[in-house]
Every structure is written in structure tokens, then in C-alpha cells.
Amino acid sequence: MAHIKIDENLPGIRGLMHFRPETAQPMNDLAEVLLRSENSLSRGERELIATYVSSLNDCFFCQHAHGGIAQHYLQCDVAFIDQVKDDYRNSGISDKLKALLVIAGSVQKGGKHVTQEQVDQARKLGATDREIHDTVLISAIFCMFNRYVDGLGTSAPSDRNFYINRGKQRAEEGYAHYDPKN
Amino acid sequence: MSYIPLEEHLPGITGLLEYSRETAEPIRELTQILMRGPSTLSEGERELIATVVSSGNGCVFCTTAHTAATNTYYDDPSLCEMAKKDIDSTPLDEKMKALLHVARLTGMGGKQVSTEAIDRAKKHGATDLEIHDTVLIAALFCLYNRYVDGLATHLPKDASYYQELADRLNKNGYVRIPEAYEQLKQKKTKPNS
Structure with missing residues (x-):
């Protein structure tokens, strides 16, 4: 049971977005522009950053929802997503993305944890200013989403397949016109 | 030095919001609805929530800016100082104290928000x-604090900047006022004005 009265048939952020559509719209607009608009980081890479940060924040709903979307974009299996969360340094992602995940992980702990060395390392591996900016902002935004979802005590289905099955739909429809009831 | 090139005359969040206008727009809109939209929580109470969370996250720019913003709503500036240090000894009503605890717990992590804190x-x-908005304001400032410090934005050179910003936030809210940015740019080119 969530801490406030929401439609319990709508898990995670969906019940909250249904509860307060006024605040849902700019959050979805933000997700759309940051995670899906034209960018030198692929949609799959950006969803991986979101998944990794949500897993660090131990937010079950967000890490599996965005893991499912990442899985669809990257056309990978669930084991790959799990490896990125558990041990990305030994996963098959690019060295640049590894360096960006270091930054994302520091942001999750707190903004001041990001160091000049981490930023220099990402740049050395080809990261642009825009990519560094977007990585920090994606991590920061998921620190918001994760707190919103867990801070209000929402429920989340435990079956991983629920999220994997929905990942395709979300990837195809995007966030801008997100209907929490659907 | 910030980690990415930002306009020198725009400290803290202001430089980031100008650097990335496409993401700034929905962030501003969300903030405007939460902080200035219709609510049974006063604007001052909502600024106080933002201040307590920013202080808990150790973000100097956001804490100083929102302390100044809070103080545009309250006669006694010691109230905000006290709330940052010890919520329960602050002269606020019991509901507001309980909501500030919910906000502070949210800042520490979503799972830290206990049923006891909500029940109180x-x-x-x-x-x-009110509970929904308190959690979301707290979560939103966890975003801002990480954005501002994660890219190592600089602090204003002159502390009077915060008072000007606070007055602007009180009067205009969080929507982008192009003239405000133009004024800042003109100031930059005329250092003695």
C-alpha cells in the first residue's frame, strides 16, 4: 500500500502520475527530451544510465522498467542488463560509456562526488561536454524519480517479464504522451 | 571551474538552465507548478522544504538561494536557520514540522521515508x-542539488546576487524571464554599474 491514496492497479510511478497529472506532464516532457531526443548517446545508452542509477538507488520499479526499455533498444538479453548493473566494468559496453557510468554513480552519491579526474577520463575516451552534461542530468533526474516512487511507498510487480514485455511498448511510444493507465 | 563551459556571469543552476534550454523548460515548468502553483502549502512553506533538502544535501548554491527566497516570505530569518539545524525546535506548526521530516528523509533516499513519518x-x-507535493519537491531538489554540484558550477562572486535572485523568485517564480538574463549580461559588460 502506498503512503497516499492512489489507484493500486497502477504500479510504480504510474499511480503517482495518475494522481497528479499536472506534475506528470513536465516530468514526461523531461524524460522525452533527455532520453529520446537526437543525441550522440544512443537511446539505449541513456536508458542504461537510468537503469544503473535506479539500481544504485535500489528502486525496484525504475531499474526494471528502464532496464526493460534499454533491453529493447539494445536488443540484448536480461543477463546483459544485469551485468551492467552489477559489474559494468567487465561488461561489453564501450569504454566511454563505462567512464560516463563512473560519473553517473558519483552523482547518485551526491553532486560533490564527481571529480575532475572522472570528467577528464571520460573526455579522454571521447565524451563531449554535452554527453557529460546529459549523463549528470540523467543521473540527477533518476535520483528524483527513484525518490518519488519509493518515497511515497508505491508497489511494483515482482515478475521481471512484466517490465521486459512493457519495454518494447514504451520504447516505441516514448514518454511525451504517456498515459499512466495504459 | 565548472566541468563544462558555462557562461561566467551565470552562477549555480542559472548557467546550466541556459546551457541546456530544452531540458530547462520542463524542469522550470515542474518547479513552477510545485513551488508556485495552487496549493494548501504556502509559497514560503514550499521554499522552506526546498531549503531544508538542499541543506541536507550540502549544496551551497541552492541552500543559500532558497534560504534567501524563504526569508522573503518570513519576517524572522532565524526561523529558516533553525529549520536547517533542528526541525522540531523551529517555531512552525506541527504539520509543517512533520512534512519537513518527510522531506529530509526523502532527501536521504526514497526508502528512508517511514510509515511513522507519514503517519505523523x-x-x-x-x-x-500535501504529502505528495512534499516528497516531490524534496525529490526535485535532490535533482537540482546533484545537477548544480555534479557539474561543479561556480558560486556568485557577490553575495548580493542571492538577494536579487530571491526577490526574482518571489516576484516572478520559476519561469524564464528573458529580460532578467539580459540584465545580467549587461551588468557583466558594465562592471562599474
């Missing part, structure tokens, strides 16, 4: 919408 707020009359 409800017992003192907090509505579901």
Missing part, C-alpha cells in the same frame, strides 16, 4: 496532496 504528518492534518 497525517495525524497533524497533512493531506495526501
